[in-house]
Amino acid sequence: MNSATGFSDPKQVVERGYDQVAHDYARLEGEAEWPRMRWLKKVLDRLPPGSSVLDLGCGSGVPADIEISKEHQVTGVDISQTQISLARQNNPAGNYLHGDAGSVEFGASSFDAVVSFYTLEHIPREEHETILRRIHQWLRPGGLLLISMEAGDYEGFYGEWLGVPMFMSCFDPETMRHLVDGAGFDLLESAIENQVEGSHAVPYHWLLARKR
DSSP states (O other): OEESTTSOOHHHHHHHHHHHHHHHHHHHHTTSOOSHHHHHHHHHTTSOTTOEEEEETOTTOTTHHHHHTTTSEEEEEESOHHHHHHHHHHOTTSEEEEOOTTTOOOOTTOEEEEEEESOGGGSOGGGHHHHHHHHHHHEEEEEEEEEEEESSOEEEEEEEETTEEEEEEEOOHHHHHHHHHHTTEEEEEEEEEEEEETTEEEEEEEEEEEEO
């Protein structure tokens, strides 16, 4: 990996990267069982039928949004137009928007739950607190938040991922728990779990919280 200094805009790198590897990434999860669906079930089990769920960084919509759509209304946002196009094909029941998770706009109390899988680590960590506070506004009282991100501490780095340049930036798990609490959430559950990606086991930090 290399320091972010001197490279292109990180969000452009992420957008181009996911446009290029969208199909390869979809196959990656099929190679081994990931924790995502087990954690998503913790959210869905707490929601009444017909709830409104935002998937921030939705990718191709598979498999999470398809599962959400069985009983709920899902809105997906992704910075990659290729991923959004795949999501619209894979899950016609969803409402999908091409946009940046750091700047997309929704009205107050728009959602009963917000989930964000493997997304925040691709956004400069200086924006993470603001994003969490905006999610808090988008949620209805008592709304649920589920996020996962790499359990690392990277100020901002570029590296090769699935053969393309990719940007990474995240806070350590303790700092993330503090940010979630400071944004107005009560933490319900938190864990670090390894996830097999190809030949590598990557530790991810999972946080399930409720809006105060």
